[in-house]
């Protein structure tokens with residue numbers, strides 16, 4: 177009797193929260209489904225999860241970020257920032273991001289080492305307008321949905337960042353191309369949110385690793401893309417990328433190539449991976465997940481039955497990259513930072529800029545007062 181009662185209590189206490197935050201991997205999530213999942217997590221794990229409605233797209237969809245901690249919310253913790261689905265048709269990427277979030281929050285015990293000295297910020301659906309358009313109208317759609325005038329819509333968000341913006345090839349300037357880099361650097365709200373998050377983490381000294389999820393090249397890339405020159409810590413990023421590729425191969429036999437992104441396809445300006453490194457993240461990666469199933473290259477749209485396996489495989493890689501970031505940037509290691517020049521003269525929205533303006537006006541007021549007085 178007592179035993180049965182205990183069993184029921186255990187069952188209820190285990191099953192009830194799991195049901196709310198169960199991750200269903202039998203089909204691709206809709207935009208609403210992703211938003212809803214994040215809200216459920218925040219409700220179920222309020223001490224470890226903070227969901228922020230951080231911005232709006234052109235079509236007024238929400239851009240939600242989730243901050244994940246081990247519940248301590250200690251000041252001074254370092255940060256991993258991960259985004260997904262900047263490219264609309266890469267359907268596996270929000271699923272992999274949700275899988276990673278689920279691992280960090282619901283399967284917290286197995287992954288607490290990744291949250292000891294670090295917190296995470298994840299943007300699981302970076303281009304919801306494009307994603308919904310890809311799901312409902314044109315599955316190969318890649319950009320967001322901002323009108324470009326005439327019949328042409330959409331900017332390639334991963335060409336919209338202010339680093340060698342517009343450099344590389346002619347299509348970047350073509351408003352009808354899926355490579356269109358936008359009317360100017362950071363013309364797009366989605367790219368600006370990623371930028372602002374990066375700036376926040378660099379300005380407060382916490383940003384260590386930026387990771388952008390894409391499909392389906394089976395590669396891990398690191399800066400630079402806009403330049404063939406190796407970065408100052410090329411070897412460190414190379415080692416970390418190789419470690420992750422090795423882990424994936426050991427677990428799933430999937431071969432993931434690693435290289436400096438320039439050697440993927442030559443000069444490509446305006447990418448988030450270069451921008452993160454430029455503003456001060458010492459580690460910056462693109463993880464091009466696999467689109468292979470049954471030996472068939474499905475690229476962006478693997479069959480639903482393969483979602484769970486591919487998301488789990490991606491987590492092996494994401495986890496491995498994070499393990500190495502945690503190992504290489506312990507609390508005692510000073511992060512070398514390049515002083516950041518406010519990137520865009522238009523719409524300066526970074527906190528550092530505001531602080532600088534604030535300090536300057538205080539100083540001027542002080543000088544004025546004392547000179548006059």
Ligand SMILES: *[C@@H]1O[C@H](CO)[C@@H](O)[C@H](O)[C@H]1NC(C)=O
Pocket residue numbers: 243251252253376377380381382
């Ligand atoms: C830095 O900013 C992020 C994002 O707002 C915040 O979560 C984190 O706690 C901050 N870290 C520090 C060291 O202030």
Ligand SMILES: *[C@@H]1O[C@H](CO)[C@@H](O)[C@H](O)[C@H]1NC(C)=O
Pocket residue numbers: 392393394440441
């Ligand atoms: C990755 O991209 C390179 C360069 O475009 C291409 O040669 C290679 O076949 C791609 N790999 C996959 C798996 O798509």
Ligand SMILES: [Zn+2]
Pocket residue numbers: 263266390391
């Ligand atoms: Zn992509």
